[in-house]
Each structure stands twice: as C-alpha cells, then as structure tokens.
Amino acid sequence: MSTLVATYSVLVRGTTTANGITCQTQIYKVSQDTATNTTTYQAVVKLLCTNDASYHLDDNGVVTIRVAGVTSLSATSCTGFDFRSSTSVTIYTGSTTVTHDTDGTFSEIFSTICKYDSTGSYANGTGSGTVAFDTIPRASEIGTISNFNLEDTFSVPIDKKSSSFTDDLVIKQGETVIKTITDYASGANINLTDAELLNAYNAIDKTAAFTFESTTKSGSTTIGIDSAEATGTAAGTAYIKIGETWKRALPYIKVNGVWKKSIANIKSGGSWNRGIG
Numbered sequence: 001m002s003t004l005v006a007t008y009s010v011l012v013r014g015t016t017t018a019n020g021i022t023c024q025t026q027i028y029k030v031s032q033d034t035a036t037n038t039t040t041y042q043a044v045v046k047l048l049c050t051n052d053a054s055y056h057l058d059d060n061g062v063v064t065i066r067v068a069g070v071t072s073l074s075a076t077s078c079t080g081f082d083f084r085s086s087t088s089v090t091i092y093t094g095s096t097t098v099t100h101d102t103d104g105t106f107s108e109i110f111s112t113i114c115k116y117d118s119t120g121s122y123a124n125g126t127g128s129g130t131v132a133f134d135t136i137p138r139a140s141e142i143g144t145i146s147n148f149n150l151e152d153t154f155s156v157p158i159d160k161k162s163s164s165f166t167d168d169l170v171i172k173q174g175e176t177v178i179k180t181i182t183d184y185a186s187g188a189n190i191n192l193t194d195a196e197l198l199n200a201y202n203a204i205d206k207t208a209a210f211t212f213e214s215t216t217k218s219g220s221t222t223i224g225i226d227s228a229e230a231t232g233t234a235a236g237t238a239y240i241k242i243g244e245t246w247k248r249a250l251p252y253i254k255v256n257g258v259w260k261k262s263i264a265n266i267k268s269g270g271s272w273n274r275g276i277g
Contacts (some may be wrong), residue, residue, distance in 0.1 A: 002028040002029065002030050002042060003028060003029045004026060004027070004028050005027055005028065005029050005131060005132070005133060006027040006110065006129050006130070006132075007024065007025070007027075007112070007129070008024075008025055008028050008112070008127050008128060008129030009023065009024040009048075009087075009127050009269070010022070010023050010112070010114070010125040010126060010127030010234060011125060011126075012047075012114050012124055012252075012258070013053075013054065013122065013123040013125075013185060014054075014112070014123035015034050017048075017050075017237075018051070018074075018178065019051050019148070020049070020051070021047055021048070021049045021054055021081075021083070021123055022047070022048045022049070023045065023047055023048075023070050023114040023125055023127060023142060024045070024046045024048055024081055024127075024131075025043060025045050025046075025108060025110070025112040025122075026043070026044045026045075026046075026052040027041055027043055027063070027129075027131050028040075028041060028042040028043075028044070028188060029133055030042050030258070031039055032046050032134065032136055033097075033136075033163045034132070034136055034138075034161050034162040035162045035163075035165075035218070036099075036132035036134070037099060037100045037102075037104065037136055038097045038098065038099050038100065038138050039097065039100065039106060039133045039134075040095060040097045041095065041096070041097070041098060041131075041133070042094070042095040042113075043065050043073055043092070043093070043094055043095070044090060044092075044093050045063050045065075045078075045090070045091055045092040045112060046089065046090050046091065047081050047088070047089050047090055047091055047114075047123075048081040048087065048088050048102065048245070049081075049087060049088075050083075051083065051085050052083065052084055052091065053083065053084060054081075054083045054084075055080075055082040055083060055084055055261075056080050056081055056082075056116055056122055056123070057080040057081075057082065057118070058116075059077075059079050059080050059116070059119055059145045060077065060078075060080070060081050060116060061075050061076075061078030061079065061080070061092075061115070061116050061123075062074075062075070062076050062078065062113070062114070062115050062116075063075045063078055063091065063092040063112065063113070064076060064112070064113040065094070065110065065111070065113075066110070066112075066113070067098055067108050067110055067131075068108045068109060069109075069277050072096055072098065072110075073094040073095075075092050075094065075095055078092050078251055079091050079101075080116075080239070085184055090111040091114075098133075099104075100133070100135075100136050102138075103224075104135045104137060104138045105135050106131075106133040106136075106264070107130060107132040107133075108130070108131060108132070109126065109128055109129070109130055109238075110128060110129055110130075110131045111126055111128035112126065112127050112128070113125075113126045114126075114127075115271075116203070117240070119172070120222040123203065123262075124146065124212035131188060133275055136218065137216075138161060138223045138224045139160040139161070139216040139223055139224025139226050139257070140158050140159060140160045140161055140165065140167050140214055140216045140224075140226060141158070141159045141209075141226050142156060142157070142158075142159075142212055142226050142227065143156075143157035143158065143163075144213050144228070144230040145157070145212055145228055145229075145230035146195055146230065147229075147230055147231040147232070147233070148230060148232055148233070149232070149233050149234075149235035149238060150186070150192055150197055150200050150232050150233065150234050151192070151197065151234075151235055152203075152235070152236065153189045153190065153191050154189075154190050155187050155188060155189055155190055156169060156184070156186070156187075156190070156212050156228075157186055157187055158184070158187075159186070160186060160216075162218075164218065165216050165217060165218055165223060166181070166182075166183045166216070166217050166218075167184050167186075167214045167215065167216050167217075168180070168181065168183065168184065168215045168217065169181040169212065169213070169214050170212075170213045170215070171190075171211070171212055171213075172211045172213065173200060173203040173204060173209075173232070174203060175209055176199065176202075176203045178192065178196055178199055178200050178210070179192060179196050179205070183240055184214070186205065190192075191210065200232065200234070201234055204231065204232070204234065206234055207231060207232070207233045207234070207246075208231070208232060209229045209230070209231055209232075210216060210230055210232040211227055211228075212227060212228050212229070212230065213225060213227040214227070215227075216225050242266070243274065254271040
C-alpha cells in the first residue's frame with residue numbers, strides 16, 4: 001500500500017492561487033527493498049485552479065522531476081486542461097527507485113519542473129520540497145543471549161534484515177578474541193575448542209562478561225555492526241564425586257598465572273579417582 005510522504009506546489013500561471021494555476025506534486029512511498037537499499041516511489045503531478053476560466057486544450061505539457069538536482073522522472077505530451085468545468089487535473093503519474101545512503105537513511109530535495117507549450121509561455125514553474133523515506137534496516141541485530149558455561153554448547157539469536165546478507169560473529173572477552181565464526185546462522189550451536197577454552201580461561205578468573213559482535217555483510221561490503229554481552233562462567237568439563245554428590249571440575253590448573261591442562265585424577269579419601277569428562 002502506497003504512503004503519501006510529501007506534497008509541494010508552485011504557481012505556474014497567474015499571480016495568486018485564486019486567479020492562477022498551481023502545479024502540485026505528491027510523492028508516495030510504494031515499497032522498500034532491504035537487500036538493494038532502495039525505495040520505489042510514485043510521483044503524482046496535478047494542476048489545480050479555481051478561477052473557472054483557464055483552459056489549454058493542447059497536450060503539450062512537460063514534467064521533469066529531479067532528485068538532488070538529477071533527473072529522476074520525466075514526461076512530455078502531458079494532457080491539456082479545462083478549468084471552466086473542473087478544479088483539478090492529473091497531468092502525470094510515474095514511478096521509479098532511489099537508493100538510500102549506506103546507513104539506510106534517505107532525505108533529499110525533490111523538484112518538479114512544469115511547463116506548457118515549447119517555451120513555457122502559457123504555464124511555467126519549478127516547485128520543490130524535502131522528501132524523507134523510512135530508514136531501511138541494514139545491520140542484523142543480536143537478541144538477548146543467555147548466560148552460559150564456557151564448556152557447554154550455547155547459541156546467539158540474530159535478527160537478520162535480509163536473507164542475502166551474511167553475519168560474521170566474533171566472541172571476545174575484553175580485547176581478547178576467543179572465537180570467530182564466518183557466516184553464522186542465528187541460533188546455531190557454538191562450542192569452544194580446547195585452545196579457545198584455554199584462551200578464555202586466561203582472560204578471566206571464574207566469571208566475566210563476554211562480548212558478541214556481529215558484522216553484517218553483503219558480499220565483501222560491510223553493512224553494519226551490532227553487539228551484545230552475556231556472562232560466561234568457567235564451570236569445568238570433568239566431574240568428580242564428593243561424598244554422594246557429583247561436582248563439576250576443571251581439567252586445567254593455573255600455574256604461575258597460566259592455565260595448563262592437568263591430569264583428570266583426584267585423590268579423595270586416600271584413593272585416586274578419575275574424573276568423568
């Protein structure tokens with residue numbers, strides 16, 4: 001459904017709207033395409049007159065619509081008019097597309113040149129106005145990420161604005177990059193490798209905030225970036241039984257400030273027991 005977004009006018013004949021002819025332009029938003037970052041718009045150009053006298057029966061009207069000074073739509077042989085029996089006539093209707101800025105915004109000066117006969121001696125004028133279309137969403141948005149254990153499977157919800165875009169996901173703790181996933185699909189399972197776990201362990205004590213950064217791309221062109229945080233906990237990948245309760249344990253030990261893989265055996269009650277990973 002088309003939406004009227006702007007109307008502007010200019011007097012093309014006479015000295016006042018009461019005794020003259022006004023050229024009115026209406027700009028409608030028809031549709032928007034996220035993948036191409038474009039809006040299709042429709043321009044409707046009318047002549048308005050209430051003097052019950054003006055007429056020009058030759059179909060020799062010329063209409064040119066420019067966007068930021070560049071011709072966007074044009075037509076010749078536009079219909080003549082007879083305001084002895086009407087007060088409004090549509091002389092041109094046309095549609096085309098315009099491209100938004102890279103951030104998805106669009107606001108430009110539209111101008112309409114309207115004249116009749118080859119010299120414009122009967123009716124002639126240029127009207128203009130600012131036209132702003134709705135911002136087109138560009139970058140994918142990261143949803144709420146549940147807090148997670150580093151050793152478990154977790155996932156990231158991503159609201160993709162166009163199926164033709166891809167999202168590269170980077171997981172960081174502070175300035176330390178823990179994992180990078182190219183073309184990540186929303187909700188896909190994520191598991192850290194042993195090397196990535198050690199990297200994460202070295203970046204935190206037990207629990208810390210991790211940043212998830214999604215870079216949206218169209219081919220090799222970066223569209224935008226979004227980020228979110230969630231709390232990650234070093235919970236362990238091995239289990240030991242203490243009394244009658246199984247407890248989670250880290251199969252790593254910190255030596256001189258550095259995490260190292262340890263033996264998964266623990267001495268309990270005078271006996272060595274192997275942890276269950």
